[in-house]
Amino acid sequence: MMRKLFVLLCALTAFMGAHAAAQPVVSPGDVNAAGELRMLSQRLAKSYVQLGLDVVPAAALEQLQDSIVRFERNLERMQALAAAVPPAAPAIERLRGDWAALRAAVAEPADRARALLASRRSLDVLESAERLVIVLEVAADSGGARRVIQAGRLRMLSQRVVKAYMLYSWGADTAASRSEMESAADEFGRSLTTLAALPGNTADMRAELSEIALQWEWLRTALSVEGAGSYRLVVAEAADSILAATDRLVRLHQNVESR
Template identity: 80%
Template sequence: MMRKLFVLLWALATFAAAHAQAQSPAVSPGDINAAGELRMLSQRLAKSYVQLGLEVLPAAALDQLQDSILRFELGLERMQALTVAVPSAGPAVGRLRSDWSALRTVVAEPADRTRALLASQHSLAVLDGAERLVAALADAAGGGDARRIGEVGRLRMLSQRVVKAYMLYSWGADTAASHREMEAAADEFGRGLAAVAALPGTTADVRAELAEISLQWEWLRTALSVEGAGSYRLVVAEAAESILAATDRLVRLHEPPQSR
């Protein structure tokens, strides 16, 4: 009798553990958000480095650069730990670590036009690795929330990439390529904003945040279009931080309530 009871209790415990594991996926919305933040930090770091070279808000740019390095490395360690539960993310994390090391080496030296352009090139390699990581984690999560957070989170990255390209362009660093990157990132931001606004189940808080971002974006887009106005570098740099803060709030509004 006791043996049967023991077997029954063991079976119940095993079922409960398996059920709990099924209810707690290896990849959480917070993990997707953290991976998506690495995309943004790659471009924020490069943008801040270019700003330092241009001496546009240099104290703030240095703070942003150091903050980006710290946050990226913390996020990278989180992603490395996650590969234990999600082995499919391992190759993306390995590549990301290698590309990140190359970018860090470049920005350790004082910025000039040549090194700023090199930093941008390395930042795009890091961005590509982070995109692959987000995709791998979204596949592992297998849910709509993960993909939605990934899509909304791209706006954070684009807010930094477009300004990084603008700064390079205004500095005369490979002007044709920098201008193409700026225009492409700006167009993608506009399309992304419209796509997020069209997502089903949008709340009043999300709509309010989207309206604020749209206003800020139109103002920034106007500043980006002014040719040869070096004084607009300051305006654009400040606008980038405002839009980044707003898009970060937007991402968090799309996280499931239990994961915030």
């Protein structure tokens, strides 16, 4: 009897070890957290520019502070992955350095020169975060992770396009700011079309995609109005609405991937 129990326990231990080994090191939540770093880099810079323009400054300050807290929390989560995913370590180290530079850039009150510096630093952070996302996507080895990343990119673009719009409306390096705004807007539109065409979208996903499309049309209209400083508030509010909807979409894909 004892021998049978011993054999059973050994078999169970072996099964549990094999099952644990089969579990991916990188979870859908890890992929989402890394992708969110991209968005937070642009949200932080956008909020900083809004403060400089005095566009709903109380909300902008709250968003800036929230972005810092969330970025550092997610960065610590990435650091915890470094041992399990060695290729991620260099990307995380670079990200830390770029993040420190961005934090320093937004430490003083915003004027046009500092706003431009913050935007450039935010793009460095964005590039480093993209590299990390690519590494984690490979480690996750899952088609579902790709969907989380694709949907998460909409979050970032919603903030990047408005950051560039705010800079452009402020007269801060207008040619470059306009180019960034138009490029981000074009990518947002293409990405939204691609996501809507993916097979396997659930009813909830389709509902969120429809909401995003409606909000996006409203935002595109506001972006196209030349020289209307009063539209800054409209653009800021539309960006917040799109960010909320895109975040819900990301979490829907994450939940499907986690099953």
